[in-house]
Amino acid sequence: MEQAAQAIALFDERPFFERALQHGVRHGILVPEKLAAMCQEAPKGMVQIARYFGTEYLRPDLELARTRLVNLVSLYLEDSCDGDLDRAAQSLRDHSLLSRSKGGSDMLKALIVMPQSSHFGMQEERVFEDKHIPLLAKWSLRSLTEVQAERAARSHAATLVEAAVWMAAQFGLDADDLEDAGKDAEAVLRTALLVRACRRNAMPDWPAFEKMVQGLRKKYAAPAQVPLGPPSDLPAPYAAVVRSVLDSIVQDLPRILDASVGVRRLFDQTPAFLGRYFWSEDPLAEIEHHARSTSAVWDKATEGHGDDSALLTLFLRIATGGRHATLISEKTALALVKKIQKSGLDADLPRRFIAEHAPADLRGDYLQLWNAFIAEAEPVLRSDQVHATADALALLRRECNVGG
Numbered sequence: 001m002e003q004a005a006q007a008i009a010l011f012d013e014r015p016f017f018e019r020a021l022q023h024g025v026r027h028g029i030l031v032p033e034k035l036a037a038m039c040q041e042a043p044k045g046m047v048q049i050a051r052y053f054g055t056e057y058l059r060p061d062l063e064l065a066r067t068r069l070v071n072l073v074s075l076y077l078e079d080s081c082d083g084d085l086d087r088a089a090q091s092l093r094d095h096s097l098l099s100r101s102k103g104g105s106d107m108l109k110a111l112i113v114m115p116q117s118s119h120f121g122m123q124e125e126r127v128f129e130d131k132h133i134p135l136l137a138k139w140s141l142r143s144l145t146e147v148q149a150e151r152a153a154r155s156h157a158a159t160l161v162e163a164a165v166w167m168a169a170q171f172g173l174d175a176d177d178l179e180d181a182g183k184d185a186e187a188v189l190r191t192a193l194l195v196r197a198c199r200r201n202a203m204p205d206w207p208a209f210e211k212m213v214q215g216l217r218k219k220y221a222a223p224a225q226v227p228l229g230p231p232s233d234l235p236a237p238y239a240a241v242v243r244s245v246l247d248s249i250v251q252d253l254p255r256i257l258d259a260s261v262g263v264r265r266l267f268d269q270t271p272a273f274l275g276r277y278f279w280s281e282d283p284l285a286e287i288e289h290h291a292r293s294t295s296a297v298w299d300k301a302t303e304g305h306g307d308d309s310a311l312l313t314l315f316l317r318i319a320t321g322g323r324h325a326t327l328i329s330e331k332t333a334l335a336l337v338k339k340i341q342k343s344g345l346d347a348d349l350p351r352r353f354i355a356e357h358a359p360a361d362l363r364g365d366y367l368q369l370w371n372a373f374i375a376e377a378e379p380v381l382r383s384d385q386v387h388a389t390a391d392a393l394a395l396l397r398r399e400c401n402v403g404g
Helices: 001-014 018-028 032-053 059-080 085-094 095-113 130-139 145-169 173-179 185-197 206-219 236-256 263-269 285-304 306-319 330-343 349-359 358-381 388-399
Strands: none
Touching: 001 032, 018 059, 018 085, 032 059, 032 130, 059 145, 059 206, 085 349, 085 388, 095 130, 095 145, 095 285, 095 358, 145 173, 145 185, 145 236, 145 306, 145 358, 173 206, 185 206, 185 285, 206 263, 263 388, 285 349, 306 349, 306 388, 330 358, 330 388
16 A cells, blocks of 8 residues: 555656647547647757757757657646646647647746736846846756746736726826836825815825825824825725735834824834825925925015014024914013023024025025124123113114014
8 A cells, every 4th residue: 555655646746748648648649640649749859959949969959859849748737727737648648749749838938028026127028038037947857846836936926917997097107107117016006095085186206205104193083084095986906905005014014103202203204104195295395395385484584574674583483482473562571581681592493484484595594684783782681781672672672673
C-alpha cells in the first residue's frame, strides 16, 4: 500500500503535459499517428526555443529548451483546461504541439507586461519587447502555482489602476494626468471617494484638499456620519477593490476628523499617511492660494488702511493680545496703557503677524516701522513713574490712531 502511494505521488509530480499525454494514450484520445506527428514537432520546437533564449548549437541549451518546451505546454494545458486531463488530451489531439507551446509562451508574455505595482509612476507600456526576454526565460521554468499567484497579484494591481482611472475621470482627471502626478492608485481612489462624500465635482489640489478635510471636520463629529460609498454606476469589475479602499478610509476617519492635528501635519508629515491620499501638485496654485489667504487676513486686520498710525495701532493691539483694530478710543487707550503697565506686551507677536500675513514686498518696511516704534515707546509704556500714564497716553495720541 505504501509503495502504491509513493507511485501515485511520483505520477502526480510529473509535468502536466506528460500526464495528459499518458491519459490520452490510455483512453484512446491520442492515436499513434498523432503521437508520431508530435515526435516530429518536438525537435523543431526545441531548436526554436534554444535559438530564442540563447543558441541551438550547445547541448546544454538544447536540453534546457526541452525542459522549457515541456513546461510551456504543461502551463498552457493545465491553465486553459483547468487541470482536466481529458480536456488537455483533447487539446493535444486537436492542435499542434508547437501551438500549445506558443500558448504557454503567450500566457507568460501577457503576465510579464501586466503591472507589478498600482503606482502610476511605475506603469509601463503593456507590450512585450526584447528587454523582457530574460524574464520570459525565468518564468518559462516556473510552476503553474507560481504563475497563477503572480497573475492574481498583478491582476489586483491592474484593477486598482483601472478603477482609479475610471474614478478620476468622473472628476476631470485623465490617465495622463495621473501618470504625471505619479501617485498610487489607492491614494487616488481614497481621495476620489472622499470627494464624493463631500459632494465636490473635481479632484483637489492641496488648498482644495485641505479645505475639504476642514469641511469634514466641521460637519461630522463621528466617522459613521461621513456618507462614504461607491458610485452607483461603478463598473462591476472594480467593485471589490473599491470596497477594500473604502474600508481603509473608514479606518483612517478617526484621525482625519481629529481637529487637534493640522491637516498639513496629518497628510504631509505623518509617516502612516504619507502618499496615502492624492492631490494635484500645482506649486503655482499653492503660491497663489497662499498669497490670496495672506492678503485676505491682512486686509481684514488693517481694514484697508496703510498709514503708519493705523498700522501701529494694529500692531500694539496684537502685542497686547487684543482684538484687531486700527482705531481706538481714549477710554481704550487708557485701558491699554494700564494693561501694559501691569502685564507688559509681547513685541514678537506683531513681527510674526507681519511675516505671515503682510504683503511680501512691504514686510521689511512694516517690521522697520514696528521695531522703531517699540524701541522708543516700550520704556514709556512700561514706566511706573508719577506721570507715566499721562506720558504714555500722549505717545499713543501722537503715534497711533486714538479717537474720541
